[in-house]
Structures are given as C-alpha cells and as structure tokens.
Amino acid sequence: MSPLIITLWISNIFFDTLGQIAFKYSATAPNNRDGWFYWLDLAKNHWVWIGIASYVFEFLLWLAFLTLVPLSQGVLLASLNIITIMLVGRVLFKESLTLYRVIGILLITVGVIFVGMAV
Secondary structure, rough: OHHHHHHHHHHHHHHHHHHHHHHHHHHHOOOOOOOOHHHHHHHHHHHHHHHHOOOHHHHHHHHHHHHHHHHHHHHHHHOHHHHHHHHHHHHHHOOOOOOOHHHHHHHHHHHHHHHHHOO
16 A cells, blocks of 8 residues: 555544544533533534544545545445544543454454455
C-alpha cells in the first residue's frame, strides 16, 4: 500500500473511533433523562459536536480512501475500527473484553493483514 492510502486509512479509523467515543461520552453525560430535556442537554454537550465533526472528517477521508482502493478491499480494511473502538472502550469505559471478543479481534486482525497484503 502507498503511504497516502495508509495515511487515509489510519486517519479514517482515528476519526471514526473518536466519533464513537465522543457519542458514548455524550450519551452518558446528561443527568436529566426526561423527554425533550434529554435532547436539549445533548445539544448543549460538546461531545456531541466533537462526534459530529469527527464523522464529517471521517466521511471525507472515506471518500478519498475509496478513490484509491477497490470498495471490497476498503470495506474490509475499515473493519479495523471495530477493534480500535472495542479497545478504547475497554480503557475509557471499563467495558469487558470476553474471550469471544478477543477471538474476534484476532480474526479481524488476521483478515485485515491478508486484505492489506493484497492491495
């Protein structure tokens, strides 16, 4: 893979992970969970806006990435975001990593390596 493809790929995964983490922070932050007040609290939460901005950047990076790799390979390479989100969720939110999740991480990693070698 060229340095540009790798840079776009890693940047895409970074912004997708940042967006997911920002949305998790924003979803757990509001104290008031009653109807419209919940949504008003969310609209004022800076994490929501970080998540939205991250997704905008991720979308633009994704388009640039897809101009350089075939869709079938791009989608498989992008599956690495599942791993990064799971690991960051473990660190930041103390979410559990079960045996099946670890096996899934290993299988995804092996698949991404195979796909990456074919680009």
